[in-house]
Amino acid sequence: MENHFTKFKTIRPDPAYTARSRGYILSAPQVAREPFSIRTALTRAFQSGAAFGLSAALIFLLASGLSLLNKEVLAPAVLSALDPQSLHSELDNLNIQFKIAQLSYYDTAPQKVAMALNEASANAPASDANKTTSHDTSL
């Protein structure tokens, strides 16, 4: 049995393939290994820490800047005008004023109309009244 196993050792790769593969591998760059040192490790730690800190500061500045812009520039002019409560109260006031104006109109209008009619009938000329009478009789 062992004899059969060892006969497999006669299997070998194709020499043309081996030469091609060998040439390709040895022409490939070898990945450079950086030797470990405390200085390098500290530098890398500082670099990553600094990058994290700067990112956090940038996010903070952006957020606070927007907040300030909102409070001091946009809020008085725009945001108050868009406040739904103030809009609602303004609308309520408008309705009330409109109703009061309407009531006062209805209150004074009939009297004024009556006075105007009286004045008109008192100032009317007598010929006009006669014309009407003669006309009625001719019929």
Add this chain to the structure above:
Amino acid sequence: MLEGEKQYIQQAKKGDRDAFGALYDHYIPQIYRFILFKVSRKDQAEDLTHEVFLSAWQNMPRYRHRGHPFSSWLYQIARNAVIDFYRTSKNTVQIEMVNEDLLRPVASSQEELNGTLEMETLQKCIAELRPDYQDLIIMRFVEELPYAETAAALDKSEGAVRLMQHRALKDLKTIYETKYGKPFHQI
């Protein structure tokens, strides 16, 4: 083990192409055979063997000698390459699909022909073993690696390798006798 291997390794770690070339020339036949047993197709075996040695060359600066032979490191890379190959390609090798010519030495007489047929039979039986048993049988019996080197390549203790070998041979015997209906010792 290659004569002057430690020297070649030290030089190859520093980027010496000739030194790695010497290691390549010495180890390529056994790594190629190992992979060919596992994938059973010449083109795939060639591609994977190339990947193994390219990876070894690129990772030479990180290689640490831990008392094991250099070949055990190459076998570990080869085993991982085969595992990745099956995981990514979802290929399964069926025994009937194995190209028998690849694993068949040329026979010049009736006696040799009988031996060749027995080898084919043996190869088919090995292919039905568990993957780790296949690795062990190839390393221990085809490549005739010592227990220590096999253990290093399989990342196991020598005792575990001895036990595995016992079980692998037992399984191989069962497979052979079930498949061909004759005692295993007749091979």
